[in-house]
Amino acid sequence: MRPRQLSRRTVLAGGAAALTACSASGPPPSPSPAPDSPEVVLLKALIAEKERTIALYSALIADGGGKLAPFRDRHQAHLTELRKHVPAVALTAATSAAPSSSPTTRKPSLKRLRDLERKAAASRARQLDAVSPGIAQLIASIGACEAVHAIALPRSL
Template sequence: MRPPHLSRRVMLVGGAAALTACNASGPPPQPPAQAPDSPETLLLKELVAEKERTIALYSSLIAGGAEKLTPFRDRHQAHLNELRKHLKAPASASATPSATASATPSATATPKTSLSRLRDLERKAAALRTRQLAAVSPGMAQVIASIGACEAAHAVALPRSL
């Protein structure tokens, strides 16, 4: 019940003012939440991060004198460039240089061990691509299938020694 001396209008205006005051003293409004990434965008971000790690591994070996691996690394760089074209937003935080650096082999890794690691990495990546095709658009499926074919070829074509 309202006190008898206050009209309905006074009550409404006073109530609105009280609500405004409450809102002004409360926490600042949150910016609208961004829509979550689509499954295809999440996969693209994952592929970008994976390519960056692979390029870092190749680059480390090349810097150590394995120049014959340059064409392999350059093909991965071309894959990375193509994948980035399809991302509508910047690469995820997992694709930062610090994440890439963690994939570089330790200074004690031998070329043979690293070649074996590269071969295994390429083989596993190629096998994974076929499972990734179902979750993407036909155009992106073509890109991913082409990348997988290149990775399969790398697994076979990598030299046995440097």
């Protein structure tokens, strides 16, 4: 038997395949993270909102508004509960990617807090459609608490 001779075209095609295989033999590209679900996007927005609200309360408390501490503490409890429902990876990415916005660019005031609480409570009903029943219940109870805050905040410090 006589060895079969390879055509020039076959040799070149084989070499090209080998080069392609070599260049693709490195580690596989890291998969891009899956996009957040609409529920996670909403939860991350609520977390950021709660952080700003807590900062505003804290600024007023630092200025002598100690009687606002229970209100702030309830927001802290909301924040803790919201964070339980966001995957740690998504939460870490949100924290590192979120621009730090200072809630105290305008002077903190009770009126501003009351308006913030009223607007937050009013927005909760619109947020219930895109979430699971358990998250909807959490958001609804947060909204109820915010509505009570808008009414119960003291008129002066």
